Amino acid sequence: MEIILAKSAGFCFGVKRAVKMAFEDSDEETYCIGDLVHNPIVVENLKKIGVKPYNENITNKKVIIRSHGIHKKLLDKIKSENQVIDCVCPKVKYVYKLVEDHKDNYQIVIIGSKNHPEVIGINSYADDKAIIIETLEDIKYIKNKPTFIVSQTTSNQNFFENAINMIKSILNDDIIVYNTICSATKTRQDEAVELSKKS
Numbered sequence: 001m002e003i004i005l006a007k008s009a010g011f012c013f014g015v016k017r018a019v020k021m022a023f024e025d026s027d028e029e030t031y032c033i034g035d036l037v038h039n040p041i042v043v044e045n046l047k048k049i050g051v052k053p054y055n056e057n058i059t060n061k062k063v064i065i066r067s068h069g070i071h072k073k074l075l076d077k078i079k080s081e082n083q084v085i086d087c088v089c090p091k092v093k094y095v096y097k098l099v100e101d102h103k104d105n106y107q108i109v110i111i112g113s114k115n116h117p118e119v120i121g122i123n124s125y126a127d128d129k130a131i132i133i134e135t136l137e138d139i140k141y142i143k144n145k146p147t148f149i150v151s152q153t154t155s156n157q158n159f160f161e162n163a164i165n166m167i168k169s170i171l172n173d174d175i176i177v178y179n180t181i182c183s184a185t186k187t188r189q190d191e192a193v194e195l196s197k198k199s
């Protein structure tokens with residue numbers, strides 16, 4: 001059987017950075033909140049060097065914050081009680097900042113999966129009031145008022161474009177759209193489509 005490897009296969013910038021930081025700074029006194037990255041081998045190797053799962057009773061230890069982030073209130077609690085190894089991808093933090101800067105004057109809309117840790121984290125910078133668009137059905141929850149839209153960094157590009165077109169067709173107020181799908185995600189989605197034509 002021929003195996004075709006996608007050119008973009010492997011760790012993206014954010015995961016590479018998170019793995020480097022976590023392995024450099026961790027020891028047996030380190031805890032991680034959720035899985036550092038979506039990769040079972042990395043998670044297993046962290047366990048081997050003594051990293052354990054975080055729980056809310058942990059204090060005065062090192063705590064790794066995973067690459068796709070956590071809720072702001074939980075981050076503040078962990079920071080006040082522990083030393084943080086902040087592995088959140090800068091591209092995710094950029095979305096936090098966009099949302100935080102616009103939440104007072106716009107209804108915030110996030111195109112993404114409601115239960116994904118990254119979306120929960122982004123929403124926390126909108127005081128947990130963002131409207132999450134996971135399916136086109138969810139668009140009915142958007143009110144006709146100034147709206148600021150971002151995306152989960154790993155959303156599907158086609159779904160994002162369809163959702164934006166539909167939102168623009170029903171809202172007649174001020175809309176600002178930031179396509180915050182990460183370039184690494186987009187490259188992989190495009191490459192998966194190309195490879196599927198050959199294999």
Ligand code: SF4
Nearest residue numbers: 012014089091153182
């Ligand atoms: S935002 Fe992009 S670069 Fe950062 S961890 Fe996610 S996929 Fe990787």
